[in-house]
Amino acid sequence: AQSVTQLDSHVSVSEGTPVLLRCNYSSSYSPSLFWYVQHPNKGLQLLLKYTSAATLVKGINGFEAEFKKSETSFHLTKPSAHMSDAAEYFCVVSARNNAGNMLTFGGGTRLMVKP
Amino acid sequence: EPEVTQTPSHQVTQMGQEVILRCVPISNHLYFYWYRQILGQKVEFLVSFYNNEISEKSEIFDDQFSVERPDGSNFTLKIRSTKLEDSAMYFCATQGQENIQYFGAGTRLSVL
Numbered sequence: 185a186q187s188v189t190q191l192d193s194h195v196s197v198s199e200g201t202p203v204l205l206r207c208n209y210s211s212s213y214s215p216s217l218f219w220y221v222q223h224p225n226k227g228l229q230l231l232l233k234y235t236s237a238a239t240l241v242k243g244i245n246g247f248e249a250e251f252k253k254s255e256t257s258f259h260l261t262k263p264s265a266h267m268s269d270a271a272e273y274f275c276v277v278s279a280r281n282n283a284g285n286m287l288t289f290g291g292g293t294r295l296m297v298k299p
Numbered sequence: 300e301p302e303v304t305q306t307p308s309h310q311v312t313q314m315g316q317e318v319i320l321r322c323v324p325i326s327n328h329l330y331f332y333w334y335r336q337i338l339g340q341k342v343e344f345l346v347s348f349y350n351n352e353i354s355e356k357s358e359i360f361d362d363q364f365s366v367e368r369p370d371g372s373n374f375t376l377k378i379r380s381t382k383l384e385d386s387a388m389y390f391c392a393t394q395g396q397e398n399i400q401y402f403g404a405g406t407r408l409s410v411l
Contacts, residue, residue, distance in 0.1 A: 216398055227303065227402040227404040228390065228402035286355055287400060
């Protein structure tokens with residue numbers, strides 16, 4: 185069994201300041217972990233994924249996430265927020281690192297960026 | 300960039316009616332999924348489909364639901380007799396050999 189908890193349902197930052205979106209997971213297997221972003225009226229877009237290689241994963245648009253097994257965390261960060269980063273972010277776990285496995289989603293974090 | 304296309308974007312139906320939600324996967328993808336998100340709740344897995352058969356399904360995916368690839372390209376989700384609680388956003392996802400699922404923009408189903 186696997187589960188994902190996103191610790192904040194809403195995060196508000198000012199443009200140019202750092203972003204931190206928190207995620208904790210549980211999994212019976214060595215998991216694959218993902219962050220997806222959803223802009224209004226758009227599909228879920230993959231930001232980055234962790235699949236047991238480097239623990240610090242770099243994604244698109246300047247985002248990165250660090251896998252910490254001891255803390256069962258996979259927090260998403262960005263050094264400097266941009267207005268276009270305002271969206272819903274989902275932390276997602278997959279039981280195994282191969283095709284054909286269901287994804288388990290966190291509840292989502294809505295990121296708001298103030299000018 | 301290739302993308303997953305879902306139609307319609309919004310479907311309104313009466314309780315008890317049948318609905319079919321459609322998805323055009325990325326070319327050469329072999330794995331197909333449906334997820335749903337009830338307003339205010341988490342995105343939930345419904346079913347996965349590979350090699351023309353269901354490979355995994357959740358408790359939500361009961362006898363009222365079915366999936367198929369009728370023409371080898373489209374991937375459809377049918378709800379036989381809709382209930383009020385079926386109102387949700389339904390997402391299709393497709394996957395190639397790498398462990399990444401690509402999602403469509405979703406179909407918002409409203410059951411009245």
